[in-house]
Amino acid sequence: MDWSLVLPELIVAGAGIGVLLLDLFLAPEKRRLTGYASLAGLAAAMVASLWLAVAKVDWSLAAGADGSPVAAGFTALGGMIAVDAFSVLLKLLFLAIGLVVVLLGVDFAEKRKLPVGEFFALLLFAVLGMMLMAGSRDLILIYLGLETTAISSYALAGLLKDDLKSGEAALKYFLTGALASALILFGMALVFGGTGSTNVTALLGAGVTTGQLGGAGNPIALTGLVLLVAGFGFKLAAVPFHFWAPDAYEGAPTPVTAFFSVGPKAAAFAVVLRIFGPVLALGGSAGGAGAGGLAGAGVLGVLFAVLAVVTMTVGNLTALAQKNIKRMLAYSSIAHAGYLLVGLAVATPRGFAAMVYYLLAYAAMNLGAFAVVIWLNNRGTGDEVSDYAGLGRRAPVAALAMLVCFLSLIGIPPMAGFFGKFYLFAAAVEANMAWLAVVMVINSAISVGYYYGVVRQMYLAGDAAPAEDHGGAETGAPVPAEATSTVKGTPLVGLALGLAVVAVFALGFLFEPLARLARLAAGGL
């Protein structure tokens, strides 16, 4: 067995364990070192991933498989690990997310008295789980990756041990997450029973696409797939299953929230693409919902289309009413999950490629927005939207960065968000689902409402009233006043913010090559 194929995962796992041990034997005042060790580990894993991309991934194969649903790819551990363009690209994304979150977390952890070593070790383990999710075609390994990420995330949400909201966020996240895991497992059991294999490629020959619910074909596997949609709906925070997300996002420590809103969500999308992508594409090319009522993939396609529409609409409309910025960004991230689901509803290689590109763009712009929130929080600004009043004068750079990220989240050119949405529109129109594109446009227009609300506070409203004037004790968790004066610059958060903003522009300017890359990745699914 060629262990070099899992080198990035091995490095991240080793770094996680190393950080945990390092933290045990370091003096408390030197614990910042664990953060730098985590950065080093993640950077090393990125180098290893790039090496894999150059040395091991068969790009010609991915390119040739543009139309065909499945490419063989490189596999290791008895077919469990898939080293293809898709997995390498997403692993690089996850490692980059981990890197930015570590940068965001170092100062925050010190100031809010988070257990530093545990924070970084759990973060590394979560990233490891995400990498396993993206890089596997086997249900067993997908489940293990999912749980590695999920269990670390539960603990991360509750890291503020004395904070009531943090504990509550962890409990709610845990209970819904565990329920979702059980649903996913039951779905996997039925898929296994229906196909006789734990490998997702077995679904293609299993007659899922010809089967009707309760009819001929493979009703067991199809039922399993529907359960998987429900279970992953929880993990993606798609709308009927989204109720936990705002609570978990608001209560968790802010760098952890930033991580939740992009990391586990992107990994869940990667798994959904792996499991459903080929099946949906097969159903789409075979006529799908055409003859004989709703064929299997037709049912799934309709399911994803409905989820997409409901998710983006409810997410955007609820975001309009939010006063806490973390909560608002939580609903905004629900809405963006809705946009991403459009790619699955479209079910063409172009739709999947658009999803991959949108995941990159979304990670950059959302992390940027959260970086501003953390940067301000470290300086003593509360998390309520009204705390941001007059920010354009008090902190012009932060306000400008926030503005850039929001414009990108709305989808204004030349930022990455515009190209992501444009790609998804194009895929929907191309697949004769223009109505979905229209729903997306309407939703983007609605989203201007709440993003503009913050921008208006920053630039047009008067200076923020002192923190104790508004809200009440139970809203927000403002930093204690004495802490605000002692905080010097937070260069690491600034670095992360700079990286995110640069990425927002760079992903936009490099749309052409990146779209081609995404196309290659999606082609090899």
Place this chain on the structure above:
Amino acid sequence: MINPSYAVILGVLLFSVGLYGALRSTNAVRILMCIELMLNAVNLVFVAFSRLRPEAMIAGQVFAIFIMAVAAAEAAVGLAIILQIVRQRGVVYMDKINLLKG
């Protein structure tokens, strides 16, 4: 020998009982127990399916072993979180744990 499909049906029923309990209870510990019941039902289904499909015998049993190990880790983290909540507020009822809403 008993037909393995009965075991599948039993697993489905147990899963439904667990799901009902998990959705209906307000006691966090009870919800956790119901989720554990669901996981064990899935284990039963996996083992039964691997009996029904001889070509995939090992995969189903391996999956069941992994589920057991992961379920223990999950339960441990979950109980630790519940413990933290109880230390903070002295309740385990979800309808009393409601600082976050809106």
Place this chain on the structure above:
Amino acid sequence: MGNYFDVLLFLTVGVGFVFLGLWVAKLLRPNLPNTGKQSIFECGERPYGDSRLKFRVRYYIFALVFVIFDVEVIFLYPWAVVFRELGLPGLVEMVVFLGILVVGLVYAWKKKVLQWV
């Protein structure tokens, strides 16, 4: 079907016997309640405190640590069965697995979870 009739007969007679005994006893016995009789039987000891007594929090953490290590041993059984076929690579992999568990133990030790104070 004949065999199952026997089972049914056994069931009926068995369940009926219990209820018959209880019913007859209820008819015959005198009814003289007092506090001593209604208290919880604790092997002759006088019971004290509430039945829902609180354990120390440390006890739960202890139990959680135990459960984790107890369940992870599950992987040793299938490994032991095919140990000879796996050879040296199998041994190395199991050592790595146990090494990761030992890291967890070291962590618990350093965090003073294992001390019963």
